[in-house]
Amino acid sequence: MTSKLSRRRMMSTLAAGIGGASVSGWFPAFADQLVSDPKRQRHCILLWMSGGPTQTDTWDLKPNHENGGEFKEIQTASPGLRFSEHLPKLAAMSDELAVLRGLSTGEGDHGRGTYLMRTGKVPLGPMQYPSIGASLANQLGNQELALPGYVSVGPFRAFNQDAFGAGFLGPRFGPLIVGASDIPGQMANGAQGFPNLRVQSLDRAAGIDEARMKKRLGIWKSLQDDFLKTRTGAAKTHNTVYEGAVQLMNSEDAEAFDLSKEPEKLREDYGRTVFGQGCLMARRLIERGVAFVEVSLGTSSGGPGWDTHSDNFNAVQRLSTDLDAGWATLMKDLKDRGLLESTTIIWMGEFGRTPQINPNAGRDHFPGAWSAVLAGGGIAGGQAYGKTSEDGIEVVDGMVDEEDLLSTLCHSLGLKGKSNTAPNGRPIPLAEGKAIESVLA
Amino acid sequence: MPAENNELLRRVYLDLAGRTPSVSEVRAFENDESTNRFEALVDRLLKSPDHASHLATVWRRFLIPEGVDLTAFGGVEAFDQWLAERFSSDDSYDEVVRNLLLAEGRLVRSGPLLFYSAAKLDPDQLASRTARVFLGMRLECAQCHDHPFEPWAQDEFWGFAAFFARISRPNGTLENVSTVMRVSDVDRGEVMLPETEKVIAPKFLDGSEVLEGDGAPARRQQLADWLTAARNPFFARATANRVWGQLFGKGIVEPIDNFGIEHQPASPELLDLLAGHFVGTDFSLRELFRSIVLSKAYRLSSGAVSVDDNRPELFAQMNIKTLTAEQVYDCISVATLLDSAPTGEAMAINVARIGNTSRAAFVQQFRTPVGRNTEYQGGIPQALTLMNGGLISGATGLSTSGLLTSLEAPFFTNKERIEVLYLATLSRKPRPSEWKLLDGYIDEDTKGNELQEGLADILWALLNSAEFTLNH
Known part of the structure; x- marks a missing residue:
């Protein structure tokens, strides 16, 4: 099969031929066929933990120390690897997960940390760097696809708008936003009690049918052609972006955003949250060929849920439950469809949180020693890499920084040593750290 | 080549008042036969509340x-x-x-x-x-x-x-x-x-x-x-460069806030001249804007018969600038008579900016990363908003659009109606080549629902065009 052909179209063709055959009959065979194709497209899903997630209550517990807090550790499916008790489903799938416990970064401010982790670069430098989403959309994106290469579900962008942008790559690689905390009503629940996630203004305005839209676009095109005869630069980019938007509106693939097409049971498994439904949307987008999808957790209240300066334990228990349901179901769903092997998942936020517990039962910003997780395609799961001290305050082994993390991600996606090209023609490496060989499959 | 009159008119409104001129403002300028009409307009705009x-x-x-x-x-x-x-x-x-x-x-x-x-x-x-x-x-x-x-x-x-x-x-x-x-x-x-x-x-x-x-x-x-001392070598130059950059899309030193060895001014003489003038006028921003806007360089066209990227880089051709989200809203608002109903007085249009909540909501949704304003930063979300979003469907809706409603007046011919749409959005009349195409949609016999829908469709296309969305 060719990687260009939309997998969904292939599946519906197959399904039509198979008729009433049960899903379990042909699904695994089809999945095997996909896995064995070395040229197939690679994808990345970023699970973005806005606010700065606590490592001590998730992946790197300290049960024998006063910094440990209220949660218990549980044994995962991988010998010697233990997670928080509130991540049982992920613990059962730990063979897919590589936990990096030695992350140490230099930014403890939300805005600066967000930019640092999402670009690998300190903010306010001489250049506007693309977020990792735009970077990977550029590298892995399928140009013929109507869907954009970078989709962001439920982002809270207020900390740093630029950290979500395409920087020097230009707006063509910028994110398509689905449900954003800074746009009123976007995270609200729909009719069936699920979050009503959708692409804003994707449908034609009320009262405008297809013929009318076609007529409008006809007039529009002649205006554009005229203007572009004598002009370039911004005018040309404007035209390219509009063509992409029109293509998306007219594409069947836009139904990827319509979650009502999924079985109710599966939607329940993902969780009735923006994060859970976002994970389901991620799967629908990945199977249609989208290169990069990010899903934010804890943003549905309109703020950064992981910023637990007070009442940390109740908040983190809720967040963990949502995380566990959405992420575990996503991995299972991708695996069933033969897509997990070609999809690398990365879990991170802008920084970690203090191992010490403050007087408000909270934890504060802490970039010194924290955790990120890699999973799925190209990742050797079932392990923890790096180690923090008994009190969790220092990295004692396997210290890595933001560039190392992003380099490891790029290697796992088959992008070792790749660069983007800046407008002045200079190659800018995707990441400039040292990939962690032992977590690469 | 110099900008056409209407091109320059639109540009100076966008740069000084942050919005396009209204139909009556375009007509007033076109009907003004005095030789210093541009200078007079610049003076008026610099004193306007919109500025x-x-x-x-x-x-x-x-x-x-x-x-x-x-x-x-x-x-x-x-x-x-x-x-x-x-x-x-x-x-x-x-x-x-x-x-x-x-x-x-x-x-x-x-x-x-x-x-x-x-x-x-x-x-x-x-x-x-x-x-x-x-x-x-x-x-x-x-x-x-x-x-x-x-x-x-x-x-x-x-x-x-x-x-x-x-x-x-x-x-x-x-x-x-x-x-x-x-x-x-x-x-x-x-x-x-x-x-x-x-x-x-x-x-x-x-x-x-x-x-x-x-x-x-x-x-x-x-x-x-x-x-802020006059003898501070940085303050006046940095400010002059910032204003120049705002008007030309590119500073004499670029990036505009990065003076240094790595970023030499394109013309040190020009920068010194402007900075000296700024100090000499007791740091009057208004005077600085006036001097630059009346310069020959500012009055050049953004179009060229042959495309050469060096020309705009060296200010031999105007850069095309993108509009901020605020400007997009203000232009749609003025063009389609959204917030400011016409007052009868030709020059009385002032857009409601501060404390305008529907403007703030649009800006929130429409804003783009801050970059060079010669680069179009909008993406698919912004394009979808302008094609299908609430602001545009209101502005082009038959019952909601102030502009379309005003065109129902019986004394207009259909040709005049289309002319108003062009003046309101692009600040110019249709060109002969465009009339040929437009005749295919609406001629003098078109009426009733067909006419209303046709006008709405033309307005929609105009509002979504690069010529409307850019400052050129």
């Missing part, structure tokens, strides 16, 4: 960083209002900057103090922002180590930051402090070199003497005096 509120938005965008929640500190509205009043009364710019740098009072009062609360009262953030927006220098690269390309040492950054060390500040983080806290000068406070105990004394970037000890003026006062 003051537009500049307030532009200035706020670089004075206040994005992504900081300022609701607790009175929000940006009071700040916009304060700026607009300064620009409206043509306060000299050194005075405006002194007011910002010496702001004091309760945090919640907002106004000029927002410059401080947005930087969280941190000496290092205040230092890097002050250097960047008023002196055109990115000192912050020297925050953690000596600047890699420029002659700024780490000590110099912290020496500059030391001027902001002696203001009252909260013990904890600013988020947790009561906003009734007062900001004022205090007599102690120091900055230290990061990860050391080494106290850094205040030091001017040009080595001028800093007064210390009893009776010396407060550090902030000394900084404000030094920074």
Whole structure:
């Protein structure tokens, strides 16, 4: 099969031929066929933990120390690897997960940390760097696809708008936003009690049918052609972006955003949250060929849920439950469809949180020693890499920084040593750290 | 080649008033037969309330960083209002900057103090922002180590930051402090070199003497005096370059806030000339805008028969500039008579900017990353918003659009109706080649529903066109 052909179209063709055959009959065979194709497209899903997630209550517990807090550790499916008790489903799938416990970064401010982790670069430098989403959309994106290469579900962008942008790559690689905390009503629940996630203004305005839209676009095109005869630069980019938007509106693939097409049971498994439904949307987008999808957790209240300066334990228990349901179901769903092997998942936020517990039962910003997780395609799961001290305050082994993390991600996606090209023609490496060989499959 | 009259008209409205001209404003200009009509228009625009509120938005965008929640500190509205009043009364710019740098009072009062609360009262953030927006220098690269390309040492950054060390500040983080806290000068406070105990004394970037000890003026006062002095080589040049960059899409030094060895001015003579003029007019921004807008370079066309990227780079051809989200809203609003109903007086259109909640909501949704304004930053979400979103369907809806409703008047011919649509959006009449095409949609016999829908479709296409969405 060719990687260009939309997998969904292939599946519906197959399904039509198979008729009433049960899903379990042909699904695994089809999945095997996909896995064995070395040229197939690679994808990345970023699970973005806005606010700065606590490592001590998730992946790197300290049960024998006063910094440990209220949660218990549980044994995962991988010998010697233990997670928080509130991540049982992920613990059962730990063979897919590589936990990096030695992350140490230099930014403890939300805005600066967000930019640092999402670009690998300190903010306010001489250049506007693309977020990792735009970077990977550029590298892995399928140009013929109507869907954009970078989709962001439920982002809270207020900390740093630029950290979500395409920087020097230009707006063509910028994110398509689905449900954003800074746009009123976007995270609200729909009719069936699920979050009503959708692409804003994707449908034609009320009262405008297809013929009318076609007529409008006809007039529009002649205006554009005229203007572009004598002009370039911004005018040309404007035209390219509009063509992409029109293509998306007219594409069947836009139904990827319509979650009502999924079985109710599966939607329940993902969780009735923006994060859970976002994970389901991620799967629908990945199977249609989208290169990069990010899903934010804890943003549905309109703020950064992981910023637990007070009442940390109740908040983190809720967040963990949502995380566990959405992420575990996503991995299972991708695996069933033969897509997990070609999809690398990365879990991170802008920084970690203090191992010490403050007087408000909270934890504060802490970039010194924290955790990120890699999973799925190209990742050797079932392990923890790096180690923090008994009190969790220092990295004692396997210290890595933001560039190392992003380099490891790029290697796992088959992008070792790749660069983007800046407008002045200079190659800018995707990441400039040292990939962690032992977590690469 | 010089810009056509209507091209220049549209540009100067967008640059000075932040919006396109209304149909009557276009017609008034076209009917004005005096030889100095452009000069007269520029004078009128520079004194208009729309100019003051537009500049307030532009200035706020670089004075206040994005992504900081300022609701607790009175929000940006009071700040916009304060700026607009300064620009409206043509306060000299050194005075405006002194007011910002010496702001004091309760945090919640907002106004000029927002410059401080947005930087969280941190000496290092205040230092890097002050250097960047008023002196055109990115000192912050020297925050953690000596600047890699420029002659700024780490000590110099912290020496500059030391001027902001002696203001009252909260013990904890600013988020947790009561906003009734007062900001004022205090007599102690120091900055230290990061990860050391080494106290850094205040030091001017040009080595001028800093007064210390009893009776010396407060550090902030000394900084404000030094920074806005006529003999400060950076302040006037940085400001002249900023205004030039705003009008041309590209500074004489580019990026506009990155003066230094790596970024030499395209023309040092031009920069010195403008800076000298600015100082000589007692730092009048209005005069600076006037001089640049009346220059030959500003009046060049953005179009060229052959495409050559070097021409706009060297100001031999106007750059095409993108509109900010605020400008997109204002232009749609003026073109389709959204917020401001016509008053009968030709020149009485003023857009409602400060405190306009539907504008704020649109801007929130439509905003794009800050980049060079010659690069189109909108993406698919912005395109979808303009094609299918509420603002446009209201503006092109048969029952909701003020513009379309006004075209129902019986004395118009269909040709005149289409002309109004073009004047309202593109500030020009259709060209002969366009009439050929438009006749296919609407001719003089078209009427009723077909006519209404046809006009709405043309308006929709105009509002979505690059020619409308860009400042060219």
